[in-house]
Amino acid sequence: MAVTLHDVATLAGVSIKTVSNVVNDYKHIRPTTREKVLAAIDTLGYQPNISARSLRSGKTGVIGLALPELSLSYFAELADAVIRAAERRHLVVLIEQTAGGDREREIEMLSSPRLQLTDGLIFSPLGMSSDDVGYLNVSYPLVLLGERIFGGPTDHVTMRNVEAAKAATAHLIARGRTRIAVIGAHEGEVVGSAALRLRGYLDALAEAGIEPDESLIRYVGLWHRLDGAQAMHELLDSGVEFDAVFGLNDTLALGAMRVLQESGRRIPDDVAVIGFDGLDETKYSLPTLSTVDPGRDEIADMAVDVLVERIANRDAPPRQYLTDFSVIGRESTAD
Incomplete structure (x- = not known):
């Protein structure tokens, strides 16, 4: 027997009309109700009838x-x-x-x-x-x-990760920065945003004749503010000298920037910072964050x-x- 709207409504504990509204993606449905109905649809394997117009097209x-x-x-x-x-x-x-x-x-x-x-x-x-x-x-x-x-x-x-990361790093180099830390690398990653952006960073250093320093590359698990902040704490605790930071996304850069300011470093006087993603919030950080808009x-x-x-x-x-x-x-x- 085919699964019906009534079956879904009974399992979800809602009315048939509510199930119909969820199936037709009506906007004014409580998120919890929508999730209950969708869970019931998944459980029962319900296949909704499409409207007559949809059937024709x-x-x-x-x-x-x-x-x-x-x-x-x-x-x-x-x-x-x-x-x-x-x-x-x-x-x-x-x-x-x-x-x-x-x-x-x-x-x-x-x-x-x-x-x-x-x-x-x-x-x-x-x-x-x-x-x-x-x-x-x-x-x-x-x-x-x-x-x-x-x-x-x-x-x-997709986006031009390598070229864009190279341009972000070159932006720092053009402002006289030569000890550029990078935050957000993923250990062992070959394909992915982190690996491609790290490649762009290294390409920019090579083109400028700057020898890469492994101690300036900071690896993280995720790309949240907390990860950027923790990576910056580790970098500062290591005693490694640096005059710029490239966060492989804006969220990492914002987390790192907070820790830099708490440590007394002036941005950009002591340390210049750039991120990647062109998030709207970067316009309102203090200072405003330089970034790469990847064409979102x-x-x-x-x-x-x-x-x-x-x-x-x-x-x-x-x-x-x-x-x-x-x-x-x-x-x-x-x-």
């Missing part, structure tokens, strides 16, 4: 967006940009979080029954790697974001456009797109 007008965690400002601002891009194309976005980029959660999400509510998915993995490329062979339109998997079977929109709005626009094209034509070969970036100099580097 074969489309729902809904796209999925799967991100590691919205508590990180970059992903929150990316989600906002994707929603705005989708609205301009009269599309609704269903957002999934993958538990901070947990690999198993990401793989599970790729076969989630909730994706039946969508026409396609924009997916930013953080835990998966090139070894998991086979999981991207899905039956629905899929656009990949990020730097974890290259050369897969899907369209891929362009990534969102392009990802939605590419997904719409893929929905219309599933037979075209997969494509890769790179967005432009810009270095934004502010008070933390005396600009």
